Amino acid sequence: MSDLKGALIGCGFFAVNQMHGWRDAEGARVVAICDRDPKRLKVVGDEFGVARRYTSAEDLFADGGFDFVDIATTVASHRPLVELAARHGIPTICQKPFAPTMDDAKAMVAACARANVPLMIHENFRWQSPIRAAKAAIDSGAIGEVFWGRVSFRSAYDVFSGQPYLATGKRFIIEDLCIHALDIARFLFGDAMAVTARTRRVNPDIAGEDVATMLLDHQGGITSVVDCSYATKLPIEPFPETLLEVDGSKGTLRLSQGYHLCIHSPDRMEVTDVEPRLLPWASLPWHNIQESVSLIQQHWIDCLRSGREPDTSGRDNLQTFALVEASYRSAAEARTVRLKEFL
Ligand code: NAD
Ligand code: 89Y
Numbered sequence: 001m002s003d004l005k006g007a008l009i010g011c012g013f014f015a016v017n018q019m020h021g022w023r024d025a026e027g028a029r030v031v032a033i034c035d036r037d038p039k040r041l042k043v044v045g046d047e048f049g050v051a052r053r054y055t056s057a058e059d060l061f062a063d064g065g066f067d068f069v070d071i072a073t074t075v076a077s078h079r080p081l082v083e084l085a086a087r088h089g090i091p092t093i094c095q096k097p098f099a100p101t102m103d104d105a106k107a108m109v110a111a112c113a114r115a116n117v118p119l120m121i122h123e124n125f126r127w128q129s130p131i132r133a134a135k136a137a138i139d140s141g142a143i144g145e146v147f148w149g150r151v152s153f154r155s156a157y158d159v160f161s162g163q164p165y166l167a168t169g170k171r172f173i174i175e176d177l178c179i180h181a182l183d184i185a186r187f188l189f190g191d192a193m194a195v196t197a198r199t200r201r202v203n204p205d206i207a208g209e210d211v212a213t214m215l216l217d218h219q220g221g222i223t224s225v226v227d228c229s230y231a232t233k234l235p236i237e238p239f240p241e242t243l244l245e246v247d248g249s250k251g252t253l254r255l256s257q258g259y260h261l262c263i264h265s266p267d268r269m270e271v272t273d274v275e276p277r278l279l280p281w282a283s284l285p286w287h288n289i290q291e292s293v294s295l296i297q298q299h300w301i302d303c304l305r306s307g308r309e310p311d312t313s314g315r316d317n318l319q320t321f322a323l324v325e326a327s328y329r330s331a332a333e334a335r336t337v338r339l340k341e342f343l
Helices: 015-024 038-048 057-063 075-087 102-114 129-139 173-189 287-306 314-333
Strands: 004-009 028-034 052-054 068-071 092-095 119-122 146-154 192-200 211-218 223-229 243-248 252-256 260-265 268-273
Touching (some): 015 038, 028 057, 038 052, 052 057, 057 075, 068 075, 068 287, 075 102, 119 287, 129 243, 173 314
Parallel strands (some): 068 092
Antiparallel strands (some): 211 223
């Protein structure tokens, strides 16, 4: 079977990981790239040997010659680019956060559905191998019926040096980072019905919130806490590890710093090292995220080939994005917000 041909739009900070992922992927390769900044176009085009280069997405689509597009730009351009892809009938991957607003996200899902093209949100954290190991253990029944969980990401890593725009937006940690933790909570504990959130800004040099705590009521009756911070100075910096605590009727699961997965029940006490592979192009401490990029991109190829809906399709990701919107509303209005207000 011949390789699927991809085009990538947005050759910035994170897209380099995506380009490495496509280079390693089985069954796909990137044949064209686009960035409105000619300097980024040259850096990425030269590093990955891509000859077809565009500074305009309209020109890229007009020339065509690819089977899917990978949109790796920041949020403001997601809706126009996804709608452009839909108009050209091109299956589309779009980076998180889905869109600036819930109305935009819904319009993007509708545009792709009308054009009958698959849409996947690049929501990669649930593809991290430690998270998948935890999910497999929960699904095996090792700790019995889950009744409570915590998804935690606390760090003081300087994310602003690589991604300066994160310091300037009115919204920061919920939209940028908690979005992943909220998606992991859905992945492990099921869809949520309501959220109660509190936020605060500790770092005086940024515009948005850098600490957020969310209490989620899941449809199946599980309660979870999702807490994220970029203002937490720990003795050993854990970036970018997501830690888990899950309590079940038979025992407990803990994913603790250093990628230790501990499963405890009356008949089992097991600690496993679930540190992700260090791919040849990856670098610490990002290797966890970088491996998940490769895995989600391979998932996309498998889904396109088999006609299956991707796990983090646009339709699915509306639930995660609704949690983001509901968390901001909950924090602003100091009340519990039902997701029905957004879905
Ligand atoms: P960036 O600013 O470094 O790169 C974005 C690039 O897109 C820039 O080079 C810009 O010139 C280009 N661009 C913007 N609009 C364009 C348009 N309309 N047409 C062509 N090019 C355009 O940003 P980044 O840090 O690489 O982040 C990109 C996205 O990736 C963001 O949405 C961010 O949240 C996400 N991200 C995801 C992860 C993850 O783990 N999933 C990690 C980091 C960043
Ligand atoms: O942009 C963010 C993401 O998606 O993962 C980590 C990050 O790069 C900084 O918070």
